Amino acid sequence: MAQIEIRDLGIDYRKPKSNEVFSAVDNVELSIEKGEFVTIVGSSGCGKSTLLMAVAGLVNLSRGSIKIDGKQVTGPGPDRAVVFQEASLLPWRSVRGNVKFGLEMQRWNGGDLNERAMQMIRLVGLSRFSDYHPHQLSGGMRQRVNIARALAVDPDVLLMDEPFGALDAQTREIMGTELLRIWERHKKTALFVTHDIDEAIFLADKIVVMGRNPGHIKEVIKVDLPRPRDEAILDSDDFHSLRKRLRAHLAEDMSSMQLVKEVA
Amino acid sequence: MIVELFYRRQALILGTLSMIGLLVFWQIAVDAGLINPFFISTPSQVWTEFLVQFEDGQVAANVGATLYCFVWSMGLATVVGIVLGMLAGWFRDVESALEPFIWFKYSAPTVAFYPLFIAWLGYGTPTIIAIAFLFALTPIYANTLSGIKNIDRDLAKAARSFGAKPLDIFLQVALPGSVPVMMAGLRLGVGRALTGVVVAELFGANAGLGYAITYYGQLMQTTKMMVSIVIVILLGVILTQILSFLESKTDSWRVDSGR
Amino acid sequence: MADMTAETTATRQVSFSALRPSREAVVGTLAVLAFLVLWQIAPSMGWVNGRFTSRPTEVFFAAIDVFRKDDFLFHARISLTEFVAGFALAIIVSIPLGVLLGTSKIARYLIDPPLMALYIAPTLVLLPIMVIWLGIDMAPKIAVVFLGAVFPIVLNTMAGMSEADPRFLRMARSFGATKLDIFMRVLVPGSLPALLTGIRLAVGRAVLGVIVGELFVSQAGIGYQINLYGSAMRIDRLLVYVLIVSAFGYTLTILVRSVENRIRDWRSK
Structure with a gap:
């Protein structure tokens, strides 16, 4: 059995004003093996973040089930940790304080908190900045802290919600390579949401392509590019053909959206 | 359906309930002898007394006198505050020159100048207007200043690239862009102008709500005094609500309204 | 917001290191001085009644x-x-x-x-x-x-x-x-x-x-x-x-x- 089993998942929202119910995600079936790096890609509004938050246990399910190692997900748990988009670092805590936050919340008893935090900070290459506060760091550095905070609690599954979405293209590429380097060490199961096609291919063992109205899975694509990977892979033929395939998917989504606009 | 309605109007319903509850509690506490009515009167007595004062024209006279001073002081503070604020926001040296005086005005207890104003302007209305004017001036000036000063640089750059002159930028970018902040200043100013008028009236006037409060206070006639206190509180709420409404109308002018 | 704080700290450091007062400080001081001088001479020039306005010097001695x-x-x-x-x-x-x-x-x-x-x-x-x-x-x-x-x-x-x-x-x-x-x-x-x-x-x-x-x-x-x-x-x-x-x-x-x-x-x- 796969590590993460998502069956017939549906998530509905009620619009606060009109009380209208709409479906953010519907009919989602997905299996993720232990140690797999899965990216979820799709245009905005396709429910990819909602799906991730559901796996994190931060969103209530309307239908279906999510199981991790055979256990039903009913809320957040120590087996999972989330790397958020920017601005989730507590501004009044130092880098070390932020990395310790998750450990404190989970009542970590695997030794000295400071030591554990410093170990993670070293892992993401920020030893010199452990006493800095978030506003003194660049966007890329902040996301390293975000990753360190999630890794510190030693989760089985790492959930990432467009963690590099706010970074510029160059930093984004560097962070991708850096993330793979860190991931290669422990090979934790990873679920990574993005709207960037190159990023989705570069990181993944498996790409989940999502479409909208309601959010659903259009296709699951296996990526057989060799590991460890570096930037050189971006120019390979396999990469190009994958990119072409994904682009076609997203373009289809865009044109259907325009149609809706014209009708409205 | 009723439950749903309750949730949607929760704030309004609970707020009204708590206000009514407060009044009922006040009435019952006094009726049951828990509080001496001499200290606080009761809602029913205040209402009866309000009707009496309304009949004999006292309410109209006091509210009229207070509003007269309020309108004058608020009007003066608006004109002076906005003009000074625009000058200081646009010319840095004007801001630097005014800064020490504004700071003094901000931290000095304006009412302490009361004897001075009486010497300069005479007893009553002119002194009341002057004090309330000083009360209201600070927020209006400060908000206008920051509105003009924190003009959207990208918009200004864009305007300049189309060949706009400084005056154009001031009139087309800085001024409209700072209207919402100015409105917030006016809203704060309204509350402070009313405070200024009423406080000045406490100290020396021949008419007005503050005068009535002191007058009946000295006679220890709590009920008569409470009528004017309640009217002042209501006036403050109503005037501020009007300004909040106007402020919300200009909110879409905010450059960052898309956030 | 962040830019503004950074700017003020920067100017403060510069003015400290050069030991030269900023333009704002000079203009502010001049304005206060001008006001004090005007206040001092106004009564003697007969523009205002000194009894109602006092003078900076009088205030100074009164403070003592x-x-x-x-x-x-x-x-x-x-x-x-x-x-x-x-x-x-x-x-x-x-x-x-x-x-x-x-x-x-x-x-x-x-x-x-x-x-x-x-x-x-x-x-x-x-x-x-x-x-x-x-x-x-x-x-x-x-x-x-x-x-x-x-x-x-x-x-x-x-x-x-x-x-x-x-x-x-x-x-x-x-x-x-x-x-x-x-x-x-x-x-x-x-x-x-x-x-x-x-x-x-x-x-x-x-x-x-x-x-x-x-x-x-x-x-x-x-x-x-x-x-x-x-x-x-x-x-x-x-x-x-x-x-x-x-x-x-x-x-x-x-x-x-x-x-x-x-x-x-x-x-x-």
Whole structure:
């Protein structure tokens, strides 16, 4: 059995004003093996973040089930940790304080908190900045802290919600390579949401392509590019053909959206 | 359906309930002898007394006198505050020159100048207007200043690239862009102008709500005094609500309204 | 916001290292000097009646007199006691109330309307009724200081708590934080700057409360002295006392603001 089993998942929202119910995600079936790096890609509004938050246990399910190692997900748990988009670092805590936050919340008893935090900070290459506060760091550095905070609690599954979405293209590429380097060490199961096609291919063992109205899975694509990977892979033929395939998917989504606009 | 309605109007319903509850509690506490009515009167007595004062024209006279001073002081503070604020926001040296005086005005207890104003302007209305004017001036000036000063640089750059002159930028970018902040200043100013008028009236006037409060206070006639206190509180709420409404109308002018 | 702070620190450093005052400081000082000179010569030129305006030099000598002979310390101690007692009381009451209102929606809906009404309304109008309740000694002034200070602190604490960044809350929940964890480690530190803003706004209202309370009716205190010299038309001494009160309010405001700014620096993006 796969590590993460998502069956017939549906998530509905009620619009606060009109009380209208709409479906953010519907009919989602997905299996993720232990140690797999899965990216979820799709245009905005396709429910990819909602799906991730559901796996994190931060969103209530309307239908279906999510199981991790055979256990039903009913809320957040120590087996999972989330790397958020920017601005989730507590501004009044130092880098070390932020990395310790998750450990404190989970009542970590695997030794000295400071030591554990410093170990993670070293892992993401920020030893010199452990006493800095978030506003003194660049966007890329902040996301390293975000990753360190999630890794510190030693989760089985790492959930990432467009963690590099706010970074510029160059930093984004560097962070991708850096993330793979860190991931290669422990090979934790990873679920990574993005709207960037190159990023989705570069990181993944498996790409989940999502479409909208309601959010659903259009296709699951296996990526057989060799590991460890570096930037050189971006120019390979396999990469190009994958990119072409994904682009076609997203373009289809865009044109259907325009149609809706014209009708409205 | 009723439950749903309750949730949607929760704030309004609970707020009204708590206000009514407060009044009922006040009435019952006094009726049951828990509080001496001499200290606080009761809602029913205040209402009866309000009707009496309304009949004999006292309410109209006091509210009229207070509003007269309020309108004058608020009007003066608006004109002076906005003009000074625009000058200081646009010319840095004007801001630097005014800064020490504004700071003094901000931290000095304006009412302490009361004897001075009486010497300069005479007893009553002119002194009341002057004090309330000083009360209201600070927020209006400060908000206008920051509105003009924190003009959207990208918009200004864009305007300049189309060949706009400084005056154009001031009139087309800085001024409209700072209207919402100015409105917030006016809203704060309204509350402070009313405070200024009423406080000045406490100290020396021949008419007005503050005068009535002191007058009946000295006679220890709590009920008569409470009528004017309640009217002042209501006036403050109503005037501020009007300004909040106007402020919300200009909110879409905010450059960052898309956030 | 962040740019502005950076800019001011930068200019401050530059002006320190070059030991040359900034243009703002020069213009500000010149403006004050011009005002003082004008004030000094205006009575002698016959533009104004000196009896009503006094002169800077007279105020200066009056200040020496006040500090040397007037019972300055006696009156200052009384006013200060009223201020501290009322302010301390306001802090003790307002912080728990603000926390309650900031964390419970029901409590907020229930208490918000009367609270807003009292925050907007001039609380100083309650002064005469405070005198009826509490007499003419320190108690009514303490009450007025309390009433002036309590609402800004309550409302700002409430706003700081209820407007906590939802992204922080979600992040904390993802790590399995309990309600108490979220309160202690996210809401409390997150609302500290707002609380300080409330305290800073409260300082001005509290100082005004002491002085107005004493002007209204009192037997001692700075406000009493101001009233005394006002009715005796001793403008020079009146101004000395007004300047003392200003300096007190100014210093306290600047102090709170500097703590506030230091804390706010954490959150600048």
